[in-house]
Amino acid sequence: MSSLPKIASIGFVGVGIMGQSMAGHLLAAGYQVHVYNRTKSKTDALIAKGATWHDTPGAVAAQSDLIITMVGFPSDVEEVYFGENGIIASAKEAILVDMTTSSPSLARKIAQEAAKKGLASIDAPVSGGDIGARDAKLTIMVGGEQAVFNHVLPVLQKLGTSIILQGGPGMGQHTKMCNQIVIASTIMGVAEGLSYAKKVGLDPAQVLQSIGGGAASGFQLNVLGAKMIIGDYAPGFYVEHFIKDLKIALSEAEQMNLALPGLSLAKSLFEKMAAKGLQRNGTQGIFQIYID
């Protein structure tokens, strides 16, 4: 790795709901921000605030000391890093920061290919959703080298409040997988408990009052369970993205010979939702599988 560049200009590739907020915080902090997004119109608000548009991820990378990617699927990550006009080919003395929730193996591949070109990189997936992004209170789980982490920390601190280096390349992604694995079975349990309540003739809202303060309590029950009860399936987190994450986690677990039957089961239920055309609902929509 060459010496780490002073960070004045930041590239942002992928400005969906979360990315727009995040890039906005970086602009507000005084960085020069270069943006690319598959759908150009989503960059309009950022350009109005001073960001510079480029036609390809590679063109963004060529102008940036640090490049953040926040796209959808691992295939999108592959594309923006390794595709035609991609980041790896065009970046110069830059630091690559993939904040997409993506595969740990791909994170290691990016780190290796970046290193070959003398580029530093970290994987830094987040949790906290659109609200966490808007309020700059994301949890950021980082994999990479300590020196690189230290160098980019001031940038990450514009985006999140819990920022932990969890290990070497890929370990940020692995930590995010732990998060998704816990959530997968938890939301299944919430849906099962509340569907039992409904089926047996209890008032689920009143049941939540009883059980929401004890050993069953948590974000999934108290926030998403409350949405299930009122039939609010608007996405905080899309089912189709969750299925993507659960597939990555299962694939990694299989490679380690680790059986995760709860995760397998939860994934099959979310796939059942997708098969019904419900993949653009929020994850709390798993309730629909039980009550329909």
Place this chain on the structure above:
Amino acid sequence: MSSLPKIASIGFVGVGIMGQSMAGHLLAAGYQVHVYNRTKSKTDALIAKGATWHDTPGAVAAQSDLIITMVGFPSDVEEVYFGENGIIASAKEAILVDMTTSSPSLARKIAQEAAKKGLASIDAPVSGGDIGARDAKLTIMVGGEQAVFNHVLPVLQKLGTSIILQGGPGMGQHTKMCNQIVIASTIMGVAEGLSYAKKVGLDPAQVLQSIGGGAASGFQLNVLGAKMIIGDYAPGFYVEHFIKDLKIALSEAEQMNLALPGLSLAKSLFEKMAAKGLQRNGTQGIFQIYID
């Protein structure tokens, strides 16, 4: 139902860890307390504080305006209510309050048999464990008639802080089942997430720092997950009692034609623990199934 009695004397059948604390609060509140327990020595401390020992549940019932039962399994509930020298045969103008986590069907049977004798009754299982019992901060989920609920509320308020009438006879037990159903899959998810962390070479305690404040957060992850990480399997809640609860919930769900695959799976994992002789560990011991 005859008119509801003024409550001066309270019977307490079953003074295990939780029952001892609860009966102690009632003594402290000035009630006359009559006690029976299968193992007599467990009543010693209460007797020293002024409680009166009786040789059978029936003898307790004959002296009490309100009788609380807090025993282990539905078979124990059957025994103390309907067995030789049981409560139903001996109670006179009393109110029966089963606080054991037991089957909703059995709760309805108790209510029916009590009514035939002109006795009032409620089912009132709790959550909050030994600490909730000790601090009189239990969650109490009640099934029964409103008038009976209102009448016994001042007694229950000596034991808990969240006390809600959820419906008619059996509905307290059904509410507790909702709680256990949510917990069953949740703790499975926590064990899976942390076993993934361990297997992949992350520091699970550091992972918990990242994921314990977000969408995965909750009592099961933050309290019991933390115990898994340090290998502390001391029981807050025994696996053997949890299996009992999950069997009741599954049986009730089957009767309603409600498929709860997460619950079925979690139950099978806890049974695997029991088959290994780990049934007296706490529920967080499910982690042992994954890491062994």
